[in-house]
Amino acid sequence: MKDLLHPISLVVAMLGFLCLLRDVPTRRRDPASAALAAVFLLSGLSFLFSITPMWNYLDRVLGTVNISAPLAQGCVVALLACQQVVLTYWGSPPKVASLLSRRWLWAGFAVIAGLLVLFALLTPNAPHPIDFTLYYAHDDWYAAYLTLYVTAYTIGEVFLARACWRLARRSTRGSVRVGLRIVALGATVTLGYSAVRIGNVIAGAFDTSLAEWESFAWTCGDVGAMLTLIGWLVPTISDQAQSVRYRIKQYRSYYGLRPLWLAFYSEAPEIELPIDRVDPAQRRRFRRISIRLYRRAVEIRDGRFVIRQYLDAAVREASEARHRARGLHGKNLSAAVTADQILAGIAARAAGARPEPDQLTEFADFERQTTGPMDDIDALLDVARHLPRQPARAPHLERVSA
Template sequence: MIVHKFTDLVRKPTNPAMWGLWGSLAGFGFGLTIGVDVVFKAMDRLAPGSPWWLQHVLLCGAGWALQVFFTHSIEQGHAARRRALRWGLVFLAGQALITALYVPAYLRGDVAAMLRHDFVHAPLAVLMNVVYVAYIGVVLVTVARMAWTWAEVADRAWLRRGLRLIAIGSAVSALLPLHKIGYMSAVYLGRQPPWSEFKWSFYPAAIGVALATAGSLVPKWGPRWDSVRQWWLHYRSYRRLAPLWAALVEAFPEVQLEEPYRPGRDGHRLDDLRYFVYRRVIEIWDARRALRPYTSRAHRDAAIAAAKAEGLTDAEITAVAEAVTVAEGLRARASGHGRRDDDHAPKMPGGSDLAAEVAWLERVAVAFARAEAR
């Protein structure tokens, strides 16, 4: 994620919102890295007492950077800078207090006692941890509120979904500070809860981070998923229209201006396949127009009456009537029997746009397969 978002930062280096987003990812990623046992011990040998302090400064900094991202995304100019500065002062005050508590806590051995969960003998370390998780809780609540508020006015569907995931993830993660403060307070007051503090603090953090990370990826990858899905829907429609199209083009080959779509050879982009679906619809209607002198109004009316007797819907009735009209017209053309002008079947309705047109012709193609089999 750090590398992925850094490319966006390079493209927009003057955008403070991008700096905030990348800074939050970098602070969170490097802060978690310090928590890895091997890294933690190596840093502690080089600079005793530094890993815990630096890790929490980075994690708090990640929270402030995330506030900066949302602030500059929602507001503009002086108002955004003023709010980001206000949150920055809260961050600095929190880090100053954490540092002021950490130095004597480390020298007294409170930090070591806290890491052993001996909270009774680590009052300064417990207070320091309370300040830390309280700050994180404030950040998570403000981020959840801003993300959800922004989602309400976002004009892109995947952006709305991503922001809501971030809001939900932040709200779930906010359970961690509540649990941690409650747990340490209970132990300090002599009431040891019967569960592991780390395990039950880990769950909301893991779930919240997973949701928030997914939410940050969704706005970019969601539209790509839509493109893949739309390509598949176009391809499915293209295949479903094939029987009706093949029968009409066989009777009137002059309507076909180019070869059918060949997967893997004629492009894989959505626009490529949309073009071929569009061409197929045009060729179907061109052939249908050429078939009209062979169609029968009587056959169409009989098909409508039979469809009504079966209790079909209006959309299904028109599709069945068109399918029977085409099937009987192709048989009449093959036998050389044309119709009088007053006996031609009237033009059938289609859709008002390509999607509606394709959906209607798909129903016609299904009914045509049954009518042709009779």
């Protein structure tokens, strides 16, 4: 059972670690993010060390029989401490979290040190990757070893389940609430593993065995661990999904603004912001979609400023009457009228026909309120949708729109 479930759990842990690793460089000053990444890495290592081929390989390479047992269980103790670090930073002020986190880490270190000492006192024998616990169940030193490990494991999982349920009730983010409840469920399931291991200690004292419960123990341990890892990933996956959606929206907005940008550029190419003087080391930043979109929006705003002095009130009045007759109103009406004003203003500037001062007007969407950068982009997109998709002078301008 162990060699069936552990590889699956290993894959889940490593995929989660790679998913979190993407955000670690941008959150270098966030101890919770680093601790959460460590949880996935340590979890993967604990499963890896326990798989039979790796168990036998480490025995040969390190020259110590069954060394994988304290290595794997040491990783489990360490990840339990790291999980408490995550919850501490999520639920406490920074100074308090820092103090409590150090206590959890020192407690984990003490347990690991105790496990290594007790393991060194065991009588060396043949490798037992499958039945390690059953084989040593009657050894007094192993009873102490297993008691220490199971006590730390059980305390860690109970604290984890309680803290997750408490934080889930306090959290305002849906993905965090769901994730923490899944973590709590996983921690509860792993207590089945603890119960069997406690039973191993008691059975050893009475010269009996719980061999028939081994499959149940490993199932609870692995299924609980997978649920815990999945729960920790839920907020991260939700954040990254939102980031992907936002990036897609930026790309769609960038290309959606292209007709509007080309319309201005065809008459006023001076709106293009020069980047030839930018430091070559910084040019890579200008290829990011966020910078490109911002640059395009600025150039469009510059284009609007260029033709503002060619806006004729008669054009606006005629356009408003025509679009109202089509049933447009509100933002759709102001966007459609603004598009007509832009085309008329560009044509007037090309012909040098500036309206009389008393005939000048503002863009129809001049009073539209925007509260953020993407709101401003959305306002420009509304105007762009009312322009022809392929302006007449577009073909020779393709090289500058990328």
